[in-house]
Every structure is written in C-alpha cells, then in structure tokens.
Amino acid sequence: MGEGNPIVIGILAMQGAFAEHQVLLQKVRVERPIKIVLIRQVEDLAKCDGLIIPGGESTTIALLARLAGLTEPLREFVQKKPVWGTCAGAILLSKEAEGMKKGGQELLGGVDIKTARNGWGSQVESFEAPLYTEGLREPNRPFNCIFIRAPVITDITPSALSPPVQIIARLSALLLPRGQQIVAEDEDDTDPRDPQTVVALRQGRHLVTTFHPELTKDDRFHEFFVKQCVLPALEESK
Numbered sequence: 001m002g003e004g005n006p007i008v009i010g011i012l013a014m015q016g017a018f019a020e021h022q023v024l025l026q027k028v029r030v031e032r033p034i035k036i037v038l039i040r041q042v043e044d045l046a047k048c049d050g051l052i053i054p055g056g057e058s059t060t061i062a063l064l065a066r067l068a069g070l071t072e073p074l075r076e077f078v079q080k081k082p083v084w085g086t087c088a089g090a091i092l093l094s095k096e097a098e099g100m101k102k103g104g105q106e107l108l109g110g111v112d113i114k115t116a117r118n119g120w121g122s123q124v125e126s127f128e129a130p131l132y133t134e135g136l137r138e139p140n141r142p143f144n145c146i147f148i149r150a151p152v153i154t155d156i157t158p159s160a161l162s163p164p165v166q167i168i169a170r171l172s173a174l175l176l177p178r179g180q181q182i183v184a185e186d187e188d189d190t191d192p193r194d195p196q197t198v199v200a201l202r203q204g205r206h207l208v209t210t211f212h213p214e215l216t217k218d219d220r221f222h223e224f225f226v227k228q229c230v231l232p233a234l235e236e237s238k
C-alpha cells in the first residue's frame with residue numbers, strides 16, 4: 001500500500017453488489033492508500049473523493065437513496081466528483097432511461113447517455129463475454145464481462161458543454177450469444193459507432209459499465225477507476 005493521505009472511495013450501500021465492489025477495491029494498489037466507505041447516509045458522502053454505484057436493482061437503490069435523504073446530495077456529488085456506475089449504477093448515472101417503473105425511478109444523471117433497462121433480456125438471458133478493453137492493465141488479457149439483466153445504451157449524445165465521451169469497450173455483435181445479436185433494421189443500424197454495442201465508456205471523470213466487474217476476481221476496472229478517474233480529479237482540484 002502507498003504512503004500518504006488515503007484516497008477515500010465511497011460505495012453506495014443501499015442494495016446490490018456493494019460488498020463485492022469492496023472486496024475488489026481492497027485489492028487495488030496505487031501510490032496512496034485507499035480508504036473505502038460504505039455510503040448509507042449523507043454525512044458519509046462528504047468525505048469521499050470518488051463513488052461507486054453497484055449493480056443491483058436501480059429502482060430499489062433509487063428508492064432507498066430517497067428514503068435516506070441521499071438523492072440530492074448524490075446528484076450534487078455527481079456534478080463535482082468522479083462516479084462509476086455498474087449495471088444498475090449505470091442506469092442511475094444516465095441522463096435518461098427507458099423501461100422504468102411508473103412513477104418509480106429517479107435518475108442521478110451525470111453521463112450523457114440513454115439506457116434501456118433489461119435491454120439484453122431477463123435473468124435467464126444473462127451471459128458472459130470476454131472483451132478486450134482500452135486502457136486496462138494487461139490490455140491483451142480479455143476481461144470477462146458478466147451481464148445480468150443489463151441495460152443497453154441506446155443513445156450517446158454529449159451536450160456542447162459536457163466533456164467528450166470515450167468508448168472503452170464494445171460488445172461486437174459477433175461475440176454475442178445466439179438470440180442476443182443486434183439485428184440491423186436499416187443501414188444506419190450497422191453503423192460501427194452504434195451505441196447499442198457500447199458496454200463501457202467514460203465521460204470526463206465518470207465511468208459507466210453495463211456489466212459487473214465486481215462479480216469477477218479481476219480488479220482491473222477498479223484500478224482503472226482509481227487511476228484514471230479519481231487520482232486525476234484529485235490532482236486537478238489541488
């Protein structure tokens with residue numbers, strides 16, 4: 001573990017795979033120690049340099065956050081500091097989401113994407129796919145991406161004032177299991193920039209993965225978030 005003041009990373013611990021994120025984050029080694037805080041109340045959030053929103057059930061996470069008085073503080077946090085959303089967390093970071101429960105879902109926003117909940121199908125249609133991802137340690141070793149009722153990114157439209165979006169991983173149609181292939185309805189749908197094949201991206205200091213790195217034993221996305229998102233943001237704020 002590194003020397004100096006710890007980097008404080010919060011993990012939103014309302015519901016879902018927060019404990020799994022904690023285990024992997026504990027493995028990450030950077031030049032400073034990492035302190036992990038499970039976020040259940042507003043006071044916890046103030047100390048954090050970055051935040052992870054886990055996979056789980058976005059409607060439940062949003063409801064419990066509302067009951068804990070965390071919705072507005074989380075929205076403010078997203079405006080200022082790096083946040084990584086995995087699966088349900090990716091939905092919550094979206095500017096817009098389709099397939100939400102009536103009157104139910106509150107998004108935090110922060111990333112200029114639109115997502116479709118359960119866009120890859122139901123629980124039984126969960127799947128895994130090995131992906132080569134840009135910017136990870138050992139980029140030639142595929143990362144096993146686990147998709148469980150994952151959202152599909154249906155639109156990526158950064159506004160003129162927002163930081164640009166950087167695509168980190170794309171699920172090639174060829175890699176998809178039978179029945180999951182994206183069917184081209186017209187010529188435009190075959191556009192290689194098709195947002196529907198994007199499964200990991202970053203915008204500014206935020207990171208979105210529609211799959212669950214926290215359900216693997218591979219800490220490379222956790223390392224990526226700390227090194228590429230949180231540490232540079234801390235440097236900038238000095």
Ligand SMILES: NC(=O)CC[C@H](N)C(=O)O
Pocket residue numbers: 054055056057058059086087088089091117118148149150151
């Ligand atoms: N594994 C997941 O995080 C699933 C996300 C879930 N489908 C939702 O809408 O929130």
